[in-house]
C-alpha cells in the first residue's frame with residue numbers, strides 16, 4: 072500500500088478561543104518527513120487571518136531560498152517554501168506557527184459570541200500540508216496530533232473521534248484532544264450539553280441547552296452506523312459525535328448537515344425528529360468522503376456525494392421501507408425534495424445535465440444526489456446487493472490509506488460481479504440523460520403483446536412490468552430491452568386491465584407520471600442552480616422574466632415557487648420590504664405547493680419578528696404551523712417558530 076501524503080505528519084497545536092472577544096489564536100508546530108514530490112518545495116495552506124502569520128520552517132540543514140504565496144480554489148493562502156537545494160525524500164521538517172485567525176467567515180469557518188465552527192475539510196483554519204497525487208491532484212495530508220483548546224469555563228469544545236482530557240483552573244478550561252490515527256481536524260465550540268450512549272461505537276450528542284431532541288436520536292444514529300458498517304465495512308473510530316449546528320448558522324451558511332470522520336454536524340431543527348435520509352446521507356459520508364477520499368476529477372462527485380446518497384437510500388430501504396419509492400421518485404419526506412428522480416428530470420428538462428463521471432461545480436450535488444444515487448442503486452440491483460456491498464467493503468479496507476479513483480471503483484465492482492460492466496457504465500455514467508420509453512400493449516389469442524419503444528440513445532434495460540387483470544389481481548414480469556423497439560409476447564390467464572412499466576421507479580427514466588410536472592417546473596431548477604452558485608441577480612432577473620411572460624395553466628405552482636425564490640433572494644440582500652412583498656404574493660397564489668408553503672409563512676414570520684410586528688407574526692406563525700401539519704411536519708416548524716419566539720422575548 073502506498074501512503075500518499077507527506078510521511079508522519081504530526082501536530083502540536085494550541086488554540087486559545089474567546090468567543091466574546093471574537094479571537095482565535097493558534098500557535099504550535101507540525102513535523103513531517105517530506106515525500107518524493109516535495110524535494111524541491113513544500114506547500115502549506117492557511118486561511119486568511121488577522122495580519123501576517125508567523126511561519127518558521129526549519130529542519131536538518133534546510134535553507135529556504137524563497138517563499139511565495141498565492142490563493143487556492145477555496146480562497147485560502149498557499150505558502151510555498153522553495154529549498155535552496157534538492158532534499159532527500161524522508162528529510163524531517165518542522166514548521167512553527169503563530170497567528171490570529173480572527174472571525175472572518177469562510178466556507179465552514181464561523182466565529183461569533185455563541186458558536187465557533189472550524190472545519191478542516193472546508194477551511195484551512197490550521198496549517199494544512201499539501202499532498203500531490205500521481206495525477207497531479209492536490210489534497211491535504213492527514214496528521215496525528217495533540218491539540219489543546221482553551222476557553223472560558225462553561226463553554227464546551229468538541230473534536231470528534233479523539234481521546235479527550237480536560238483541565239480546569241481559574242475560570243479557564245483546557246481541552247486536550249489526542250489523535251493517534253491520522254485525521255483532518257475540525258473543532259466546534261459552544262455552550263453545549265453532552266449526552267452519552269454506550270455500545271459497539273459509543274455515541275455522544277453535543278446540543279445547545281434549549282434544544283429539544285428526538286428521544287431516539289442517539290439510538291437511531293447508533294443503529295444506522297451499525298447497519299452501514301455491515302454494508303460498507305469497519306470504520307475503526309473510537310466514538311461518534313452528533314454535534315448541533317445552531318439553526319441561524321445553518322440558515323446563514325446554507326449548511327444543512329456535514330460530516331467529519333467520527334461525527335456529523337446537524338442543524339437544530341433536524342434534531343427534533345430523526346430523519347433517516349438526512350442522517351443516512353451524513354453518516355454514509357463517514358466512508359465516502361471522510362475515510363475514503365477520492366482522487367482525480369473523473370467520477371469524484373459520484374465517489375462522495377453519489378455514494379453518500381446511495382447509503383442514505385439503503386438506510387431508508389431498511390428502516391423506513393414504505394418511503395423508498397417516494398424517495399426515488401419525488402423525494403423523501405422532510406428531506407431535500409429535488410434529491411430524487413423528479414429533481415433530476417426538472418434539471419434535465421432545462422438542460423442542466425452532465426455525464427455522472429464529468430460533473431462540474433454545483434452539478435456535483437445537483438446531479439450526483441439525484442440521477443447519481445439512483446444509478447448506483449440500479450447498479451447494485453443489477454449485480455446483486457451482496458456482491459455490490461462486498462465490493463464496497465473491499466474498497467473500504469483497501470483505500471483508506473491511499474485514495475480512490477473512479478477506475479479503481481469500477482475495477483472493484485467488476486471484480487465482485489465476475490465480468491465486465493462496461494455496457495452499464497457507458498450508458499449510465501459516460502453520457503448525460505436517462506432513458507425515455509413508451510409502453511403499449513394489446514391482448515390477443517397469442518397472449519399479451521407488450522411493446523417498448525425507446526427514444527435514442529438506446530439503453531440496455533431489464534424493465535419490470537406490472538400487469539393488472541380485470542379482477543384486480545396482478546403479476547410482475549420482466550422484459551429485456553436492448554433496441555429501439557422491443558416486442559414481447561407474454562402468456563397470461565385472464566383479461567388484462569392495465570400494464571405499467573417500471574411501477575416502482577427502479578430505473579431512472581422519463582416516467583409518464585413525472586414528466587409533465589418535471590417539465591412544468593424546470594424553470595425553478597434553473598433559478599435554484601443560480602442561487603446555489605450565488606448568482607442572485609441573474610436568478611432574480613430570470614425569475615421576473617418568467618413571471619412577466621405569463622404562466623398559462625400553472626397547475627404545478629410555478630409562479631408560487633418563483634415568487635418564493637424571489638423573496639429568498641431579496642431577503643439575502645437585506646431588502647426585507649421587497650422580500651415580504653414577494654412572500655405575501657406567493658402565499659396568495661391560487662396554486663401553492665405544500666413543500667414550500669410552511670417555509671413561505673415562516674419567512675414572513677421572521678421578517679415580522681425583526682420588525683416587532685406582533686400581529687403579522689401571529690398570522691404568519693399560525694399559517695406556518697398549519698401548513699406544516701398538512702405537509703407531515705416536514706419543515707420542522709415547531710422548533711423553528713419556537714426559536715423565533717424566544718428571540719422575541721429577549
Ligand SMILES: [Zn+2]
Nearest residue numbers: 352356376379
Ligand atoms: Zn453530502
